[in-house]
Amino acid sequence: MGCRNSKVLPEPPGDVQLDLVKKVDTIQPPQTDIYQHFIRGDEKAAGAGGGDKIGGASPLLALAVGPTALVQAPKEANEQSDPQRKKVARVRHTNIIQLMEVFETAERVYMVMELATGGELFDRIIARGSFTERDATRVLQMVLDGVKYLHTLGITHRDLKPENLLYYHPGADSKIIITDFGLANSRKKGDECLMKTTCGTPEYIAPEILVRKPYTNAVDMWALGVISYILLSGTMPFEDDNRMRLYRQILKGKYSFTGEPWPSVSNLAKDFVERILTVDPAQRLTAGQALKHPWVVSMAASSSMKNLQRCISQNLLKRASSRCHSTKSSNSIRSSRSTKSNKARRMREKELRELNRRYQQQYNG
Template sequence: CRRLVLQTRWRNSDLDEYDIKALIGRGSFSRVVRVEHKGTHQPFAIKMMEVEFPEGREVCTTELTVLKRVSHPNIVHMVEVFQFPHRVYMVLELATGGELLDRVVSKGHFTERDATKAIKMVLAAISYLHSLGITHRDLKPENLLYYHPGSNSRLLVTDFGLAIVDTSWSLRTTCGTAEYMAPEMVQRKPYWSAVDLWAMGVISFIVLSGSMPFEDDSRTKLYRAIMRGKYSYSGDPWPCVSNLAKDFISGLLRVDPSSRLTAEQAQQHPWVASEAATSSCTNLHRSFPSVGIHPVFLWQRLHNKRHLIKHTGKCDLFYIYILNAVCKTKAALLLIKPAVN
């Protein structure tokens, strides 16, 4: 067993010193369990990755490379690593506050200022990653987790299995989740870290409206819409959203990556920098107070996950999330599409 200790107090500890409490996630090449250190009773997450086969080994190597290199309050922190011939165990800080959209849903009342606080933290992480030559390539709400349930919690960027390190040359590989892919990636043109900013534009659109800027059951039509970069600010709650917020999104959802806002420019945008100080305190999701996000959007997220599974073979506890979200409201049960096997 090879050990790599990263800023940990337990330099002589081993896996036996962690008590497994529950399975909290599962993927094609990994499982995530909640654990407790027997000596300190401090909770952690252990990500167990299968590296016997090339695909799993590649994902694991990428994630390890990134997590060993980074140290930022808005990026999940790796405490230590245990490496065996066929399996790698990453000890990570445990995020218990739920996904970004979980927070939006549970909050009930959600304003532009709430949105900017979340977006500001993600942009800080992206700016830091890009300064190190790291492109995430799979930014989406499911990979943004709150450290704890409190209102002042840090928001953490997670899941670096598709990340790329050292983007001194352009890339062409298509990867990630279809609805968040930038036009240049869809077209298989050379791309660089600007794809992360496009994804941030999609995320910002979702957080403010509860709907996707680009969506279609047909992958071909979806890609066509993304390549055109045509989206709409019509319908609720957009009349209540400030022009500054729309300008911010428009700066990110530019088809030409060279004209797209960089992470640093996005951080300095007046809407983000001021935390929407001039915007109203209107509840943007008041139309669906018991859900916060339109129930049909929950269906779309399930559909998105099928796209990702088909493309990368990746799967997790997303289906349980959907069932939980749907069961929280009778309205969702009436609006959600039925036949899912």
């Protein structure tokens, strides 16, 4: 769900100035002692650890990342070809993917982490036969609990979206885990808590980032508001193929509760979304406050709710189909341009061959 172009720098609206940072191809050195963990964008190889465990932990996934400047380790003459085991700071929470170990060689950094096999959040919703507000609050409780933990440690995820919320295993009782910390920022105790880097995935970027204001971890809550909206309807609160129009929607906080299944969604659920999708970050609910919202508290204990799965699935599939068609159309346009370009190139080559033939005739004559 949402844009698949993770870790993008947004194109600024014409009437808004942004302080963009240059996108780089390699992983930058860590700014904190937790590394830029769980990076997926530069993966070169991946292998599953099967049933292997470390210290009684769950199945592991090893990623080979490179080239990189993530860790600068001293290389002894007799150790240049040996992996260097690195000490890693632990972020331990049941709803956050666990980085177990980091190993470095001359050209690769290997990150050993938990293996999540349950698939993405919305793939599961489409596949199941029932999804109610109670189910939505259970999902959000797990995500909010993980985000609250991160924020307590001074960590801001900065790229929360459905693709980064995975089920731990295929079973019906699987927990949700937060993954992909490639844009995460950590502030040590005493550091200034404000961030300035413009980053994220377009549909989930908070307004304060777009207007290049120094921002706090409240940007994660805005993204959770977008996720909550999608979770309850299968549609996006802010969406436009034109980035400028999309950003203007976000800056205005312009969204609505129209269309199916919103008439069947409770007012408490809508109030929850409204209190998070608030343009003013100071008025936005924190993760702790969101966990205490009446909708989350009451619906989590409810047993009888209207099934929203059919409408949500239809909307999700409709959007996926629309985006697929848009991609095909774009590819078709590029293909058409490419065909025209190739035809023009062949014409130029033919003309050059003809000119060369005439020159040879003249010269030989």
